[in-house]
Amino acid sequence: MIEILTLSGGIGGAKLVLGLDRILSPGTLATVCNTGDDFEHLGLSISPDIDTVTYTLASIANTKTGWGRANETWTFMAALADLGGETWFQLGDADLALHVERTRQLALGESLSDITDIIRRRLVIGSEIIPMSDQPVRTRVKTRDGILPFQHYFVKHRCCPAVNGFEFDGIDLAQPAPRFSELLTGDKLKAIIICPSNPFISIDPILALPGVCQALRDNGAPVVAISPIINGQAIKGPTAKMMAELGLPVDSAGIAMHYGNLIDALVVDHSDSARLPDTGPRIFRAATLMHSEADKRALAGEVLSIAKSLGTNC
Numbered sequence: 001m002i003e004i005l006t007l008s009g010g011i012g013g014a015k016l017v018l019g020l021d022r023i024l025s026p027g028t029l030a031t032v033c034n035t036g037d038d039f040e041h042l043g044l045s046i047s048p049d050i051d052t053v054t055y056t057l058a059s060i061a062n063t064k065t066g067w068g069r070a071n072e073t074w075t076f077m078a079a080l081a082d083l084g085g086e087t088w089f090q091l092g093d094a095d096l097a098l099h100v101e102r103t104r105q106l107a108l109g110e111s112l113s114d115i116t117d118i119i120r121r122r123l124v125i126g127s128e129i130i131p132m133s134d135q136p137v138r139t140r141v142k143t144r145d146g147i148l149p150f151q152h153y154f155v156k157h158r159c160c161p162a163v164n165g166f167e168f169d170g171i172d173l174a175q176p177a178p179r180f181s182e183l184l185t186g187d188k189l190k191a192i193i194i195c196p197s198n199p200f201i202s203i204d205p206i207l208a209l210p211g212v213c214q215a216l217r218d219n220g221a222p223v224v225a226i227s228p229i230i231n232g233q234a235i236k237g238p239t240a241k242m243m244a245e246l247g248l249p250v251d252s253a254g255i256a257m258h259y260g261n262l263i264d265a266l267v268v269d270h271s272d273s274a275r276l277p278d279t280g281p282r283i284f285r286a287a288t289l290m291h292s293e294a295d296k297r298a299l300a301g302e303v304l305s306i307a308k309s310l311g312t313n314c
């Protein structure tokens with residue numbers, strides 16, 4: 001029975017999800033992954049955040065790059081380059097197999113939820129992995145140079161253009177995935193954890209799905225977020241740069257403001273010197289920088305204790 005529900009993007013989220021997966025009883029953790037980063041490329045359906053979480057839990061992720069699989073070979077990319085094909089988005093040979101299989105099953109009419117579940121079972125992952133929606137939602141980044149599809153902004157343009165907003169194309173027609181809705185509206189959750197993921201491009205697409213914010217508030221389980229910012233800096237990726245460009249304070253106070261009364265608690269690093277607001281979510285301290293698996297397990301344990309101290313459902 002699922003007791004802990006996490007909302008996650010890719011790199012930062014997957015670290016905490018790994019810690020939780022390793023310390024919780026099998027079958028009690030479910031992770032809802034952002035699919036706003038999904039895109040179609042070379043005829044393939046690619047779901048970067050689902051794949052990062054899946055590879056991480058299966059212990060086959062490339063932890064150096066933060067994307068793709070460890071011990072990859074690159075025969076496909078090299079052959080594609082020889083043919084003059086598009087090579088700006090790197091696809092390793094083993095990674096490619098997952099995209100081919102997902103694309104094949106989608107073409108047969110399977111849902112992204114079912115495909116994701118089949119793949120995680122094949123990779124012997126005990127925790128559930130759930131796409132935020134089975135309908136396509138595509139993040140577009142509003143920049144000074146115009147509106148860019150997410151992967152063009154993120155990979156092709158390396159996050160260089162200054163950001164002034166986001167659009168989640170398809171969000172009005174999308175529904176939360178059936179399993180996500182079932183867990184959110186059920187009464188079995190002991191905690192809802194918002195991972196230390198990018199709030200704007202990893203978590204907001206999930207929260208923007210119709211009914212999700214209301215269901216989070218109505219669920220009754222404590223909602224705990226972990227700040228992805230430590231002392232004004234992101235550990236990886238454009239979170240801090242985006243906050244500055246959006247005119248938000250670039251610190252954990254900015255994260256607290258962003259989530260506002262949606263969350264009951266924000267966990268910030270022991271070393272974080274940001275001046276945190278007296279109103280809004282309760283602030284807790286923990287060691288939130290995760291390098292080793294021990295760090296991930298330790299933060300997971302801290303977050304569960306914090307949720308327990310807050311929880312009416314616990």
Ligand code: GDP
Nearest residue numbers: 009010011012013197198202228234235239290
């Ligand atoms: P993406 O979808 O691959 O960009 O990954 P996420 O959105 O899940 O994660 C990106 C965020 O994770 C960035 O804002 C990082 O600052 C944050 N992050 C990465 N590693 C850590 C860590 O060890 N601790 C904390 N607190 N945040 C982290």
